[in-house]
Amino acid sequence: MDITVHRPGELTAADRVAWTAMQSKAHLNGSPELANPFLSPEFTIAVGHWRRGVRIAVVREDGEPAAFFPFQRSITGVGRAIGLGVSDCQGLVHRPGFSWDARELLRACGLAMYEFDHLVAGQQPFEAGASGSFASPVMDIDQGYEAYLGQLKAKSPKFARTTHSKERRLERHHGAVRYVHDERDPEVLHTLMGWKSAQYRRTGRSDRFASSWINQLVRQLFHTRSDQFTGLLSVLYADETPVAAHFGLCSERIFAQWFPAYDPAFAKYSPGLILHLRMAEAAAADGIAYLDLGRGQKQYKDSLKTRELTVSEGSVALRHPAAIGHLARRAPVRALRNSVTSRPELFEPADKLLKRVGKMRSRKKG
Incomplete structure (x- = not known):
């Protein structure tokens, strides 16, 4: 070689x-x-x-x-x-x-x-x-959106029915629901990043957008477009008000989910789930094979997935001092984190603790 x-x-x-x-x-x-x-x-x-x-x-x-x-x-x-x-x-x-x-x-x-x-x-x-x-759960749409929806209904008829019912209620209470698959307004990207930062703080997680390089990377990828690669901002509106949004990356056949978030004021309508179904429908029309929801245990991923990647x-x-030193620092932290996330009896209390810490932080900032 x-x-x-x-x-x-x-x-x-x-x-x-x-x-x-x-x-x-x-x-x-x-x-x-x-x-x-x-x-x-x-x-x-x-x-x-x-x-x-x-x-x-x-x-x-x-x-x-x-x-x-x-x-x-x-x-x-x-x-x-x-x-x-x-x-x-x-x-x-x-x-x-x-x-x-x-x-x-x-x-x-x-x-x-x-x-x-x-x-x-x-x-x-x-x-x-x-x-x-x-x-790493995925939503298969290579056979078209209706075929995907059929799998979803077969797996959980109540979930699909409830989500569509919530979309109708959102429209009745807050005006016409509109979906934009490829939103080009950078102000809406700014809104999404604000929602996501608040979500990180609220749940006790580290705010990724507090890192300037991640902030700038996302903004750059928002403006990156070619036949093979696109930074895609997708937005759900109710009466011209954005209620949920997602920024992800698209290749010719894969739509990689990255930063989804919604306005908590509309939480009872599950706007994030409505948004994901709309994204799947539009992506299927564009010839995308599947949406990769990314590694991580989330209830909404379990509800939307058709299968899982690994x-x-x-x-x-190599046998090198730098490698030995780095592994000595990183391995125990990684092992502890994975042990917690893989065991429900440990993950659920830890998750609740993080959310309590997040609420305390939000109160102090308020």
């Missing part, structure tokens, strides 16, 4: 075309998850605008690109998946039949280790270092 490492701006136009072509053909080659927009050159290049150490390894065989491996590297050689902490799909994009040695790749990239938390399935050389695997968390490492 011939492996070269590049900064995002150094990637040639031909290599970008080859990368995108691998993603476009992934579903034909038995690896549809590789078409996820978080694995696209557009996402990597955007992260490179706001984070240091972003690099792309290009692996060639017989002079032609065989794989693309985006990563972030610290000055000590600790490697992380691109956008670790906000990216919901990670790994190496490759052509059919490509195999690699993880440690050989790390050495070529100048890495002591590579850390991931949403590793896409089928990456066996990296999966050898996985410490856990997790469900993503992994962990790391692969």
Whole structure:
């Protein structure tokens, strides 16, 4: 293998075309998850605008690109998946039949280790270092929205009926309900980010939008558009008032969910669920195969999903002091968090505690 490492701006136009072509053909080659927009050159290049150490390894065989491996590297050689902490799909994009040695790749990239938390399935050389695997629910719409709705009704007739009933009540009480699949008004994006920040605080979670680089990354991706990649803002309105919104990323075949939120004043109408059904309907019309709801246990995901993908968390490492030190700090924290989230008897009390802390914070700010 011939492996070269590049900064995002150094990637040639031909290599970008080859990368995108691998993603476009992934579903034909038995690896549809590789078409996820978080694995696209557009996402990597955007992260490179706001984070240091972003690099792309290009692996060639017989002079032609065989794989693309985006990563972030610290000055000590600790490697992380691109956008670790906000990216919901990670790994190496490759052509059919490509195999690699993880440690050989790390050495070529100048890495002591590579850390991931949403590793896409089928990456066996990296999966050898996985410490856990997790469900990532999806909504299959490749057979059309009506077929998806039929599956939903068969699984839970009451859920589908109740959600549509709440949409009718929302319209009766607050005016005509309107859905915009591709909203281009940046002020509405600002509204969504405000809702999401408030939700993080209310539930005791860390506010991602308090990080300037995430804030700027989302704004940049909102303006990123091509035939293969789009930052998509979808909004549900009631009498011209936004009541729920979502910002996510679209490739040719996958709509990756990212930042959904709604106005709490309309909570009794379940506007987030109404929004997701509208998104599925519009995405199906655009030829999208499925909506990836992302890793995490949420009741609304269980209600909307048709199946689950699997993503992994962990790391692969060389025998190197930087890797040993990093793992010594990170592994106990990760193990404790996963132990809590995977066990309902631990997760539910912890979740309630976080929400109580969140309410206390909100009162102080008020």
